[in-house]
Amino acid sequence: MEDSVKARVRVKARKYGIVSQRYISFLRAQKLLQTNGVVLNETNKNCLFMHNSHESTKHWMIKALLFKLLRERGHTLGTEVEIKGGIVDVLDIHTFVGYEIESRLSEELIKKRLKRLWRLHDVVFIDAKKVPNDVMKAEKYLERVVV
Numbered sequence: 602m603e604d605s606v607k608a609r610v611r612v613k614a615r616k617y618g619i620v621s622q623r624y625i626s627f628l629r630a631q632k633l634l635q636t637n638g639v640v641l642n643e644t645n646k647n648c649l650f651m652h653n654s655h656e657s658t659k660h661w662m663i664k665a666l667l668f669k670l671l672r673e674r675g676h677t678l679g680t681e682v683e684i685k686g687g688i689v690d691v692l693d694i695h696t697f698v699g700y701e702i703e704s705r706l707s708e709e710l711i712k713k714r715l716k717r718l719w720r721l722h723d724v725v726f727i728d729a730k731k732v733p734n735d736v737m738k739a740e741k742y743l744e745r746v747v748v
Contacts, residue, residue, distance in 0.1 A: 641679045641682050641692070641694065645679060645682075646677060646678075646679055646694070647672065647677060647678060647679070648679070648680065649664070649665060649668045649680050650680045650681045651681070652681050652688070652690070657704065657729075659704075659729050659732070659734070660702050660704065660729060662736065662739065663702050663727060663729060663732055663739065663743070664680060664690055664691060664702060666736070666739055666740050666743050667691045667700055667702075667727075667743060667747065668680060668691065669740075670740070670743060670744060670747050671691070671693055671695075671747060674747075675695075676693050676694070676695035676696070677693075677694040677695055678691060678692060678693050678694055678695070679691075679692050679694065680692075684699075684718065684720060684721070685720055686717045686718060686719065686720060687714075687717040687718055689701065689718060689721070689724075690702050692721075693748070696722060696723075696748060697721055697722040697723075698721065698722055698723045698724070698725060698748050699718055699721045699723070699724045699725070700724075700725050700727060701714055701718075701724055701725070701726050701727065702727045702729055703726060703727070703728060703729060704729045704730065706726060706728040706729075706730075711726055714726070723748065725746060725747075725748060727743070727746060
């Protein structure tokens with residue numbers, strides 16, 4: 602089962618052209634997954650990436666604010682990081698906590714994502730609908746969410 606999950610993740614990464622993986626060869630990514638469980642190295646560490654061109658402006662804004670808040674705290678992180686079982690929006694390497702930004706958050710979706718991201722120490726789900734549209738207010742809101 603685990604091999605099929607990894608295969609599906611790699612197919613999706615190639616299909617959607619995940620930007621954070623662009624400069625890492627397929628074999629290097631496989632090696633990083635096998636040894637570390639995470640495809641993150643000096644090329645894509647502490648970089649802000651989009652998942653694809655269809656990412657909403659609000660999703661992008663929330664991800665950028667999370668990135669800013671975590672970096673201000675001195676944390677090492679990655680965005681759109683491939684881990685064994687899936688891809689996480691923001692991964693705090695310092696705490697190994699993942700942040701998932703969802704526009705249609707539900708109990709069913711949370712269960713599905715948690716099953717996929719079980720290797721992380723914790724996963725924080727952010728309901729994009731609850732985050733204010735004003736950037737300053739959104740930053741204050743997210744300060745309470747960041748672990």
